[in-house]
Amino acid sequence: MAKFVITGASGAGKSTLIAALAAQGYPTVPETGRQIVAEQVARQGSALPWLDQAAFMDLLFARSIAAFVHTAGTAEGCVFFDRSFLEAIAYGAVIARPAPETMLQAAHERRFANPVFVCPPWREIFAQDRERQHDFEFARTDYAANIATYAAAGYELVEVPRAFVSERVAFIQQRLGDLSGHQPSNPAGKR
Numbered sequence: 001m002a003k004f005v006i007t008g009a010s011g012a013g014k015s016t017l018i019a020a021l022a023a024q025g026y027p028t029v030p031e032t033g034r035q036i037v038a039e040q041v042a043r044q045g046s047a048l049p050w051l052d053q054a055a056f057m058d059l060l061f062a063r064s065i066a067a068f069v070h071t072a073g074t075a076e077g078c079v080f081f082d083r084s085f086l087e088a089i090a091y092g093a094v095i096a097r098p099a100p101e102t103m104l105q106a107a108h109e110r111r112f113a114n115p116v117f118v119c120p121p122w123r124e125i126f127a128q129d130r131e132r133q134h135d136f137e138f139a140r141t142d143y144a145a146n147i148a149t150y151a152a153a154g155y156e157l158v159e160v161p162r163a164f165v166s167e168r169v170a171f172i173q174q175r176l177g178d179l180s181g182h183q184p185s186n187p188a189g190k191r
Contacts, residue, residue: 002078003112008119009143018082020165031082032063053095061088061103068110090149115158116150122162
């Protein structure tokens with residue numbers, strides 16, 4: 001199974017795009033970071049970006065690796081990840097905590113398919129919420145770190161246009177259709 005990542009800025013429509021791809025019948029993996037924040041808030045934990053950044057980074061990496069491994073050997077076609085373990089490495093750059101060699105090695109041993117789809121910062125749709133407490137400027141800083149991390153890891157980056165979600169889905173489907181050997185299966189039979 002080809003594993004594709006949708007990355008970019010927080011609040012740029014990645015989760016909405018992932019949900020739309022799921023509605024089209026594609027297997028998807030939700031964003032681990034938002035799950036962690038929701039869980040930590042619910043149980044009054046401290047592994048939160050605004051309380052213990054290092055603990056959040058470590059948990060984000062471990063859970064993202066587990067999600068990657070969990071999809072191994074599943075159905076044919078492709079699966080879309082809403083962010084990945086590379087975001088944990090990028091977050092380390094943002095908080096001035098370099099990723100340990102063990103993280104870098106684990107990321108090097110696990111590869112996603114090219115291209116990596118990038119949702120750029122989009123001020124008009126950015127919104128703060130219970131899990132996203134940072135502002136738009138932090139989203140831009142995080143975006144720059146994410147892009148630099150994927151590029152340094154040797155991934156091809158393809159920017160997803162700022163457009164209606166249906167147009168974004170069509171853009172990704174067209175791009176995948178253009179790739180030899182990565183024609184996505186469509187288990188739900190939808191287009």
